[in-house]
Amino acid sequence: MRIAIAGASGRMGRMLIEAVTQSTDLKLTAALDIAGAPMLGQDATAFLGKLSGVLITDQLSALKQADCLIDFTRPEGSLEHLKACVTHGVNMVIGTTGFDDAGKAAISEAAKSVGIVFAPNMSVGVNATLKLLDMAARILNSGYDVEVFEAHHHHKVDAPSGTALKMGEVVADAWGKKLDDIAAWTRHGHTGARKPGEIGFSVVRGGDIVGDHTVYFCGVGERIEITHRSSSRAGYAEGSLRAARYLEGKKSGLFNMQTVLGL
Ligand SMILES: NC(=O)C1=CN([C@@H]2O[C@H](COP(=O)(O)OP(=O)(O)OC[C@H]3O[C@@H](n4cnc5c(N)ncnc54)[C@H](OP(=O)(O)O)[C@@H]3O)[C@@H](O)[C@H]2O)C=CC1
């Protein structure tokens, strides 16, 4: 399968290029980056000490060379790439986080014309954790205060992380609620006592933390903590390649990683 990578010089872009290069069934055929990016015109695998013949470009027409685009950029970039994928009939794996409702609606609409896997976290471990959370939330559905904690590197621009939001949604769904109705996004000053049934969020940004997530179920006299920690971005890249393979031959449809992994 012919693969294009967007955000080719980003943290995930490079990890994905390395993973595609190491695979035997996928071929890197296009590498995109934003206009003005310093790496434009460079060979996409030069950072690995070898040449692929694929030059990093800001020309979205390069997508004609691909069957699937894997995109870890920013919402505005992913939405521009989405339009180009629809134009050229290219499937898409979207790992970017931080979309607003209009962005999510645009992805759903595009999935009528191309196949899309859209997930805030591509790692097998995180997706298994989401299943565990669903089970825990159904059992601990009263008398437990739920708090979602996440920590990431100092470059991260969106908060809470897409994964933390998904974790909150899984718990809210299990309780038959909408996350927006019960989330406590920030606390500062004289907040008053915690409201029963709310889901609190807290965020750390620092150094090179790849990605930690913990959901606390705090009862009286006990608490349960469900934690996932990433120590490398390799799991996100491997999951993305599984998603791209899942889309092979699909003409349309919106899928998540739970579906890709058969969870
Ligand atoms: N779903 C998952 O499993 C994971 C999701 N993510 C998400 O992926 C995204 C990228 O993360 P990360 O790789 O760390 O970020 P980086 O900032 O390292 O990389 C982003 C890349 O996208 C480029 N870019 C930025 N804006 C645009 C735009 N408007 N159009 C096209 N390209 C653009 C950047 O170029 P330049 O640097 O020149 O601005 C850079 O090459 C984030 O939203 C993050 O939350 C991250 C890890 C796992």
Ligand SMILES: O=C(O)C1=N[C@H](C(=O)O)C[C@H](O)C1
């Ligand atoms: O920006 C990151 O780095 C990550 N972003 C994703 C998110 O927002 O959940 C996934 C992972 O936690 C790393």
